[in-house]
Amino acid sequence: MSLQSQAILAGVDAATTVHRMLRTEESAVERSSPYIDVFGAIDELAVPLYFAPLDNLLGACIREHGPAVGIVVTSRRRLHIQRFTAAHELGHFVLEHEGSLDREILTPWSSRKDPRETAADSFAAEFLIPNWLLTMVAQQHAWWDSSRLSDPGTVYQLSLRLGASYSATCWALGAHSILPVPTAAELSKVPPRKLKKELLPSGFEPPHGWADVWKITDRDHGRKIMASPEDILVLDLAESAAAGYLWEVDDSNVPVVRIVHDHSAIDFDRIGAATRRHLLLEISERSPDSRIALRHHRAFDKSDSLGSLSLIACTSGAHPEGEFRGSN
Structure with a gap:
């Protein structure tokens, strides 16, 4: 050896x-x-x-x-x-x-x-990134499949939820024999910059190129993410706009996130198809633990709701200068 x-x-x-x-x-x-x-x-x-x-x-x-x-x-x-x-x-x-x-x-x-x-x-x-943690997070997000984990976009999202770099996550997939080492090595060559751009609408340029881009789904509901200021949260939500139901970001989230892109689209090829609501939220404030919540309700009757999506975001970002005094 x-x-x-x-x-x-x-x-x-x-x-x-x-x-x-x-x-x-x-x-x-x-x-x-x-x-x-x-x-x-x-x-x-x-x-x-x-x-x-x-x-x-x-x-x-x-x-x-x-x-x-x-x-x-x-x-x-x-x-x-x-x-x-x-x-x-x-x-x-x-x-x-x-x-x-x-x-x-x-x-x-x-x-x-x-x-x-x-x-x-x-x-x-x-x-x-121990094997038990990688397995747990991949299963929580329905990524526990070799074809899903061979997709660089999925691996990038997995790395964010592990609090690790993209390249380290690729290495862990090979080291734990979840993917063949050559496959993991090839994945690591894909630049995260490219994966971020693929998640954003055409023509949209994030204010800061170093920021991470999170694709938030219903699998994130009730979970905790470790984001940083300037990170972008991407949401693609089915919306029953024709029936008067709209997705709305909870007002109490305003200090933590701000909407930087909001677009609705209808699939005209499907009769009665739901509107797709595309939202980009930028983390705008440092906070140890903040609840980010959205509700799908009627604009004129907020008690009439079709669903909700919420998560806990630690948006403290990088540790500042000084001695570490212990975790909260």
Whole structure:
């Protein structure tokens, strides 16, 4: 077995051990949350965690004297990068590596020369996307099918609901033998920018190119998502406009989201067909947990409703500069 293969196995085994020790699977089920709380895990292991405005580094695992250790993560990148960076640095700590300064963090199948970095990469990917979590989220959204999971658009949406990068999610699909490794590797070559554009109406340009684009469906009803300010929520809803029923965003959501696109379309080839309501909502405010709700009701009698769609959105985004003080 090559040194790289040994490093990957070492990282995966270490992540599995930490999951068992911290009972993360039981905690995720109890909280009904699909996200691994990597920052909380670092805190639970009594490792100081700091967010700093790093210019040329994503993160660092610092060992000063003997057992003294600390983890630093950039405050200048988006949340999913902070999460993977923190998990990578945690990997260095758990695997008892010497201090590490990381300018670039990759997926484990990247052609790294240093086995320690490969081990930390594989730890991070396994810790954030264990097989049980990937399976649970894919089944919740009716994606648990090889043909669905071979679609890059589906994998992108899956990565958002795992709080992981698109490339790390592709790696996990191969590592857990859900897809053949060559298939997963090919998927990883599709740029997320292209997948975002496919979800948006022609001619619509999001204000910020780095923002993620969420395709919200009835499978998200009652669930929690971890979005960031400037992210776009795409909704494609059947609407009985001819009968006077319209979808309306709850007024209490206004501080958290704003409508940036609203279009209705009718399928003229089908008699009596419902209108399709296409809504784009932009996350406009940071909030730890906000309810985003829509109701399908008559405009003149809001008590007469055909249905609703609601979800909980944590829109805090990336952690700002400062010491991590524990999860809420």
